[in-house]
Amino acid sequence: xxxxxxxxxxxxxxxxxxxxxxxxxVVVTNFTANGLYAVGASPVMAYAMExxxxxxxxASALVLNIGTLSPxxxxxxxxxxxxxxxxGVPVLLDPVGAGATPFRTRSAHMLLQELDIAVLRxxxxxxxxLSSDPVAMRGVDSKATLANARETAETTAREFKTIVCMTGxxxxxxxxxxxxxxxxxxxxxxxxxxxxxxxxxxxxxxVSQGDDPLxxxxxxxxxxxxxxxxxxxxxxxxxxGHFQVHFLDMLDQLSDEQLEEAIQLTKExxxx
Amino acid sequence: xxxxxxxxxxxxxxxxxxxxxxxxxVVVTNFTANGLYAVGASPVMAYAMExxxxxxxxASALVLNIGTLSPxxxxxxxxxxxxxxxxGVPVLLDPVGAGATPFRTRSAHMLLQELDIAVLRxxxxxxxxLSSDPVAMRGVDSKATLANARETAETTAREFKTIVCMTGxxxxxxxxxxxxxxxxxxxxxxxxxxxxxxxxxxxxxxVSQGDDPLxxxxxxxxxxxxxxxxxxxxxxxxxxGHFQVHFLDMLDQLSDEQLEEAIQLTKExxxx
Amino acid sequence: xxxxxxxxxxxxxxxxxxxxxxxxxVVVTNFTANGLYAVGASPVMAYAMExxxxxxxxASALVLNIGTLSPxxxxxxxxxxxxxxxxGVPVLLDPVGAGATPFRTRSAHMLLQELDIAVLRxxxxxxxxLSSDPVAMRGVDSKATLANARETAETTAREFKTIVCMTGxxxxxxxxxxxxxxxxxxxxxxxxxxxxxxxxxxxxxxVSQGDDPLxxxxxxxxxxxxxxxxxxxxxxxxxxGHFQVHFLDMLDQLSDEQLEEAIQLTKExxxx
Numbered sequence: 001x002x003x004x005x006x007x008x009x010x011x012x013x014x015x016x017x018x019x020x021x022x023x024x025x026v027v028v029t030n031f032t033a034n035g036l037y038a039v040g041a042s043p044v045m046a047y048a049m050e051x052x053x054x055x056x057x058x059a060s061a062l063v064l065n066i067g068t069l070s071p072x073x074x075x076x077x078x079x080x081x082x083x084x085x086x087x088g089v090p091v092l093l094d095p096v097g098a099g100a101t102p103f104r105t106r107s108a109h110m111l112l113q114e115l116d117i118a119v120l121r122x123x124x125x126x127x128x129x130l131s132s133d134p135v136a137m138r139g140v141d142s143k144a145t146l147a148n149a150r151e152t153a154e155t156t157a158r159e160f161k162t163i164v165c166m167t168g169x170x171x172x173x174x175x176x177x178x179x180x181x182x183x184x185x186x187x188x189x190x191x192x193x194x195x196x197x198x199x200x201x202x203x204x205x206x207v208s209q210g211d212d213p214l215x216x217x218x219x220x221x222x223x224x225x226x227x228x229x230x231x232x233x234x235x236x237x238x239x240x241g242h243f244q245v246h247f248l249d250m251l252d253q254l255s256d257e258q259l260e261e262a263i264q265l266t267k268e269x270x271x272x
Numbered sequence: 273x274x275x276x277x278x279x280x281x282x283x284x285x286x287x288x289x290x291x292x293x294x295x296x297x298v299v300v301t302n303f304t305a306n307g308l309y310a311v312g313a314s315p316v317m318a319y320a321m322e323x324x325x326x327x328x329x330x331a332s333a334l335v336l337n338i339g340t341l342s343p344x345x346x347x348x349x350x351x352x353x354x355x356x357x358x359x360g361v362p363v364l365l366d367p368v369g370a371g372a373t374p375f376r377t378r379s380a381h382m383l384l385q386e387l388d389i390a391v392l393r394x395x396x397x398x399x400x401x402l403s404s405d406p407v408a409m410r411g412v413d414s415k416a417t418l419a420n421a422r423e424t425a426e427t428t429a430r431e432f433k434t435i436v437c438m439t440g441x442x443x444x445x446x447x448x449x450x451x452x453x454x455x456x457x458x459x460x461x462x463x464x465x466x467x468x469x470x471x472x473x474x475x476x477x478x479v480s481q482g483d484d485p486l487x488x489x490x491x492x493x494x495x496x497x498x499x500x501x502x503x504x505x506x507x508x509x510x511x512x513g514h515f516q517v518h519f520l521d522m523l524d525q526l527s528d529e530q531l532e533e534a535i536q537l538t539k540e541x542x543x544x
Numbered sequence: 545x546x547x548x549x550x551x552x553x554x555x556x557x558x559x560x561x562x563x564x565x566x567x568x569x570v571v572v573t574n575f576t577a578n579g580l581y582a583v584g585a586s587p588v589m590a591y592a593m594e595x596x597x598x599x600x601x602x603a604s605a606l607v608l609n610i611g612t613l614s615p616x617x618x619x620x621x622x623x624x625x626x627x628x629x630x631x632g633v634p635v636l637l638d639p640v641g642a643g644a645t646p647f648r649t650r651s652a653h654m655l656l657q658e659l660d661i662a663v664l665r666x667x668x669x670x671x672x673x674l675s676s677d678p679v680a681m682r683g684v685d686s687k688a689t690l691a692n693a694r695e696t697a698e699t700t701a702r703e704f705k706t707i708v709c710m711t712g713x714x715x716x717x718x719x720x721x722x723x724x725x726x727x728x729x730x731x732x733x734x735x736x737x738x739x740x741x742x743x744x745x746x747x748x749x750x751v752s753q754g755d756d757p758l759x760x761x762x763x764x765x766x767x768x769x770x771x772x773x774x775x776x777x778x779x780x781x782x783x784x785g786h787f788q789v790h791f792l793d794m795l796d797q798l799s800d801e802q803l804e805e806a807i808q809l810t811k812e813x814x815x816x
Contacts, residue, residue, distance in 0.1 A: 027573045027589050029299045033465035038512050043465065044369065045299050048342045051375035058372070070592045097588065100602070103595035191796065193577035193587065236509070237780070239793025240582050249511025252463065301571045305737035310784050315737065316641065317571050320614045323647035330644070508781070521783025524735065 005210075006219035006263055007256040012209040014040030018060030020204050021084075023047055023077050025067025025096060028194030031244075035198040038251035041205040047073060052080035057087050061204035065197055066107050067096035074107055081115040090118040090207050094200040098122065099129025112160050118207060119217055120156070121165040121200040124149050131156040146170060150179060154270055163217050165203065167196055171221040173214065176270065180218035183264040184225025186232040191240040192247075199224050202251075218265055226262045227251050277482075278491035278535055279528040284481040286312030290332030292476050293356075295319055295349050297339025297368060300466030303516075307470040310523035313477040319345060324352035329359050333476035337469055338379050339368035346379050353387040362390040362479050366472040370394065371401025384432050390479060391489055392428070393437040393472040396421050403428045418442060422451060426542055435489050437475065439468055443493040445486065448542065452490035455536040456497025458504040463512040464519075471496050474523075490537055498534045499523050549754075550763035550807055551800040556753040558584030562604030564748050565628075567591055567621050569611025569640060572738030575788075579742040582795035585749040591617060596624035601631050605748035609741055610651050611640035618651055625659040634662040634751045638744040642666065643673030656704050662751060663761055664700070665709040665744040668693050675700040690714060690725075698723060698814055707761050709747065711740055715765040717758065720814065724762035727808040728769025730776040735784040736791075743768050746795075762809055770806045771795050 019042045024032055029045055036043035046055040049072070056062045062084040064077045084091045093115075095108035108130055111117065120127070133155045150172050157164040158176035166172045173180040189195040203220040210216030231246035291314045296304055301317055308315035318327040321344070328334045334356040336349045356363045365387075367380035380402055383389065392399070405427045422444050429436040430448035438444045445452040461467040475492040482488030503518035563586045568576055573589055580587035590599040593616070600606045606628040608621045628635045637659075639652035652674055655661065664671070677699045694716050701708040702720035710716045717724040733739040747764040754760030775790035 025589070026298055026570055027577050027587075030302055030465060030574055033299050034512065034516070037463055037465055043299075044372070045297070045340050046369075046373070047340055048375060050343065051341075051373040054373040054375070068589050068591055069595075071594065097590075100588070101590070101595040101598040103592060103598070191581055193574065193581055234509070237778070237790065237793055239790075239797045240578065241789035241792030244578070244792075245513035245517055245789055246509065246511075248513030248516075249509055253511045298570055302574055302737065305571050306784065306788070309735055309737055315571075316644070317569070317612050318641075318645070319612055320647060322615065323613075323645040326645040326647070506781070517785035517789055518781065518783075520785030520788075521781055523783075525783045 005215055006223050007259050009206050009210050009216060009219050010039070010223055010259070013205045016209060017042045018205050018208040019044060019058065020061050020063060020201055021046060021055045021059035021080065022063045022065070022201055023052065023073060023080060024063065024065035024197060027067060028197040031194040032198050032201050034248055035251055036201055036205065038248050039202055039205060047076050049076050049079060052076045053083040056080035056084040056089060059084070059089055060208035062089055062091045063094070063201045063204045064091065064111060065094040065096055065200065066104055067197065069104060069107055077111060078114055081111065085116045090204065090213070091115055092119040092121060092200055092204045092207070093117045094197055095120065095122045095126050095130060096197065098126040105129060117160065117162045118213055119163045119165060119203055120160060121167065121196070121203060123196065124152070124166055124168055127156050127164060127166045128152050132159060154179060163214055165217050165221060167199065167221070171225065173218045173221055175214050178214060179268050179270055181266050182218065182222040182225055184222050184229060184262065186228040188232050188240065188243040189228050192244050222263045222265045223259060226259050227254050229262060230254055230258060277487055278495045279531050281478050281482050281488060281491050282311070282495055282531070285477045288481060289314045290477055290480040291316060291330060292333050292335060292473055293318060293327045293331035293352065294335045294337070294473055295324065295345060295352060296335065296337035296469060299339060300469040303466040304470050304473050306520055307523055308473055308477065310520050311474055311477060319348050321348050321351060324348045325355040328352035328356040328361060331356070331361055332480035334361055334363045335366070335473045335476045336363065336383060337366040337368055337472065338376055339469065341376060341379055349383060350386055353383065357388045362476065362485070363387055364391040364393060364472055364476045364479070365389045366469055367392065367394050367398050367402060368469065370398040377401060389432065389434045390485055391435045391437060391475055392432065393439065393468070393475060395468065396424065396438055396440055399428050399436060399438050400424050404431060426451060435486055437489050437493060439471065439493070443497065445490045445493055447486050450486060451540050451542055452486070453538050454490065454494040454497055456494050456501060456534065458500040460504050460512065460515040461500050464516050494535045494537045495531060498531050499526050501534060502526055502530060549759055550767045551803050553750050553754050553760060553763045554583070554767055554803070557749045560753060561586045562749055562752040563588060563602065564605050564607060564745055565590060565599045565603035565624065566607045566609070566745055567596065567617060567624060568607065568609035568741060571611060572741040575738040576742050576745050578792055579795055580745055580749065582792050583746055583749060591620050593620050593623060596620045597627040600624035600628040600633060603628070603633055604752035606633055606635045607638070607745045607748045608635065608655060609638040609640055609744065610648055611741065613648060613651055621655060622658055625655065629660045634748065634757070635659055636663040636665060636744055636748045636751070637661045638741055639664065639666050639670050639674060640741065642670040649673060661704065661706045662757060663707045663709060663747055664704060665711065665740070665747060667740065668696065668710055668712055671700050671708060671710045672696050676703060694723060707758055709761050709765055711743065711765070715769065717762045717765055719758050722758060723812050723814055725810050726762065726766040726769055728766050728773060728806065730772040732776050732784065732787040733772050736788050766807045766809045767803060770803055771798050773806060774798055774802060
């Protein structure tokens with residue numbers, strides 16, 4: 001079922017070209033826009049308080065990314081998020097660098113408290129830094145075992161009543177009760193900037209076209225990982241420059257057959 | 273004559289390296305700068321009220337792009353545009369997303385009213401959303417016929433006393449009286465972000481070096497389309513990643529012979 | 545010794561992944577981040593007054609780039625720089641466009657006066673525009689001889705008590721007393737945006753891991769130039785699009801052997 005879902009969802013995105021409103025950081029704007037175009041979505045970036053409500057209300061998903069946050073952008077995210085919540089537009093949060101500075105941690109917490117966040121997508125460190133469960137945090141460092149990471153993801157999902165997508169060597173997608181794990185992906189994703197940020201945006205496109213949010217997040221994550229694998233295999237020259245170019249190609253060119261053949265996605269109920 | 277003009281103008285740009293001052297959106301800054309370098313121009317981005325007048329006064333063309341507008345940037349555009357007008361520096365406007373939010377539409381209108389805009393470059397929807405002629409607007413959607421689109425472009429050019437460059441499957445370049453139509457270009461241009469924005473900037477470089485503004489805009493549009501065709505033909509791997517890389521290459525590498533052979537540009541007087 | 549140093553330093557960067565805090569311009573953020581990842585460093589961009597002190601204090605180097613300066617960014621640079629100075633974190637300044645507008649020149653001077661700048665990296669025109677020595681400035685234009693350029697670099701280094709890295713056909717690295725000159729590099733670096741900006745950031749990574757700042761700057765400059773040469777040689781298609789992709793590859797892929805074989809770095813004491 002999930003395998004079918006990933007290809008189906010991807011094709012719905014291509015057919016419907018959902019408008020994805022991004023309030024994101026200045027490092028990844030171009031890559032995010034190109035990646036969204038490559039999967040068939042319609043990206044728009046709009047940050048001014050004068051228009052974020054209008055844009056968020058017209059969008060199919062709203063993606064908030066705190067990577068180069070300012071107080072003004074913070075306010076714009078809140079205004080856009082409230083309008084999206086009113087209109088039933090799913091809101092995704094990418095807490096880039098949560099834990100790196102108090103400002104980022106506070107901002108991410110504020111957005112989680114004030115808004116109905118459909119999906120929280122970050123790496124193990126970022127998710128752990130947002131969680132209030134000190135037990136969960138202990139094991140979550142560079143040597144975090146999958147079990148530790150999964151526990152943290154699940155408790156964080158329950159704490160914030162959201163879907164957590166914790167990405168790393170394996171991606172853990174959970175609503176706190178049901179958990180998907182995908183092993184797709186390539187080491188090369190860690191060698192370019194914005195690989196995580198773009199996944200959050202692509203997840204927004206998938207969630208906007210899916211029937212079940214949790215399945216849609218899992219499908220996005222697996223699809224994205226398979227594209228990265230295909231890009232790494234195809235790589236005409238080694239190195240991060242060519243990887244990025246091939247990766248954008250594969251987001252557009254990956255066939256349903258390649259996707260279904262390579263996808264590695266398992267589903268488990270929480271031991272809660 | 274136009275065929276000669278395109279190659280000649282392109283070579284003048286390469287010889288003179290005109291300084292093109294861009295106040296543009298955060299999505300396309302890098303691509304715009306690299307594209308301008310590729311055609312042989314000297315890009316500069318400057319947004320602060322403290323320096324936009326100085327920069328615009330020293331530039332060969334000023335390119336305003338409202339893609340990620342803020343009230344501060346709006347003010348800076350106005351100040352830079354006034355200085356450019358005083359100094360006889362041509363001002364180009366790219367009304368990204370006009371019609372998408374009232375803020376964008378108002379800002380584009382304000383710039384058109386307050387400044388002497390030499391060239392207005394947008395897609396059919398953006399141009400139609402700025403026009404006050406409801407007849408012209410009716411037929412302008414994704415199924416717009418060339419005739420509808422051309423009528424809209426011509427009435428808009430007359431309304432705002434500017435040159436309109438309406439890009440799409442065919443590009444329509446008109447001052448409301450004389451109209452050029454170019455059929456050059458590639459479907460791949462719609463699969464990457466910033467293809468339109470960069471054309472506006474490249475048009476600024478061409479206009480700054482040309483003798484006749486309307487011909488210069490037409491030449492820029494045709495040259496740009498031929499580069500896109502050449503990039504799509506050369507494409508070593510399918511997909512938008514490699515297209516963008518080959519496109520930047522061709523902006524630099526296209527030969528005069530390739531340009532003259534491929535250019536498709538017709539000139540007609542308006543049936544006005 | 546310098547040859548050994550370049551490879552050694554580069555490997556230290558890869559092993560230690562120093563956090564490089566960039567407050568940079570909006571044109572080159574993505575390229576800078578990808579370039580830093582490619583050399584093995586950890587880039588972070590943070591601009592808000594609310595967090596720049598925290599980030600600068602936690603970083604291994606702070607890179608300030610005035611390419612698209614605003615008064616707010618100016619203040620943030622000053623606050624971040626002061627904290628970095630307190631913590632002994634090296635601060636590098638890239639005075640993009642100094643001389644192009646009074647605002648940029650004033651801002652660069654202000655940062656040089658208020659902060660302890662470890663390295664000032666710019667082209668001949670930018671460095672000369674900051675220098676108060678009119679004799680030095682005279683010869684420094686597009687036809688500047690190496691001797692003129694070197695004199696300007698040395699007097700500027702002494703004036704601001706910093707290391708000057710003046711890049712061009714040859715890079716001149718000097719503390720005003722001892723001067724390194726490297727002839728590595730490729731003409732293609734002038735055909736893409738951000739080649740200088742990224743060098744400043746990479747220099748930050750090298751200085752953070754080096755024992756001697758002057759040697760580290762020289763090693764960074766030579767390493768960077770060799771990567772550009774290797775990218776130009778490998779270039780699968782001519783043009784700036786493919787050059788940039790190959791260049792990012794080589795920052796990651798260049799071997800110690802390639803580096804040691806190609807490096808051209810000479811050391812001379814000033815005739816002061």
